[in-house]
Amino acid sequence: MKYLFTTLLILISISTFGQNNLEHIAEIEAYQTSENKKFSTAETTILTQKDFKKFKSLNFYPIDLAYRVEATFVRTPDEKPFLMSTTTERLPEYVKYGEAHFKINGKLLKLNLYKSTKPYSEPGYEDYLFLPFTDLTSGDGSYGGGRFLDARIPEGNTILLDFNKAYNPYCAYNSIYSCPIPPKENDLDIRIEAGVKDYKKY
Numbered sequence: 001m002k003y004l005f006t007t008l009l010i011l012i013s014i015s016t017f018g019q020n021n022l023e024h025i026a027e028i029e030a031y032q033t034s035e036n037k038k039f040s041t042a043e044t045t046i047l048t049q050k051d052f053k054k055f056k057s058l059n060f061y062p063i064d065l066a067y068r069v070e071a072t073f074v075r076t077p078d079e080k081p082f083l084m085s086t087t088t089e090r091l092p093e094y095v096k097y098g099e100a101h102f103k104i105n106g107k108l109l110k111l112n113l114y115k116s117t118k119p120y121s122e123p124g125y126e127d128y129l130f131l132p133f134t135d136l137t138s139g140d141g142s143y144g145g146g147r148f149l150d151a152r153i154p155e156g157n158t159i160l161l162d163f164n165k166a167y168n169p170y171c172a173y174n175s176i177y178s179c180p181i182p183p184k185e186n187d188l189d190i191r192i193e194a195g196v197k198d199y200k201k202y
Helices: 002-040 049-054
Strands: 068-075 093-104 107-116 128-133 147-152 158-162
Touching: 093 128, 093 158, 147 158
Parallel strands: none
Antiparallel strands: 068 093, 068 158, 093 107, 107 128, 128 147
16 A cells, blocks of 8 residues: 555656646747747847848757756845946946856856846836856857846745746847847856757848
8 A cells, every 4th residue: 555655646746747847848939939929020020121021930949948947046235236248338237136056967057147227117127137148059059149038036045047048139130239248257167058049040
């Protein structure tokens, strides 16, 4: 009886784990579909007119849940605001809000999360955190200027980072935009083969 009970618990755990994975994959697929829709719609695209006419789809790395991690979040309340470099002369002011500590493929990693000192004009962004990063794919599969992740201020001491949703800055597609350059401390010594790849014009 004890054996049967243990076996049943294992089967339930496996089933739940598999179901959760399917839900995560479906969520990422929906995100990719939404991104492609933005780029292929005249009212929301950031592409140049020439590129828009030829656009088919963004190129994503295969979905890999190994790059969906629950990181330990460490608040850093005594940081001083700084001016973040961009691809133009624009210098937006940010403050380091916290750190995300996590592992990918057994490697310990850390990324800083930043908060704009200027309130966003759109409602709903009061708890928005900005996470720009580079990694070993930058310039070798993904955009050389790095990629971004969106995050929200967590209620506890963990924060979810899903690199399958890593996206390119606007200037990767159109030079009229001014884009933040990821700080050097957010350069990961690992290949993050997840999220969007470098944009190739058709």
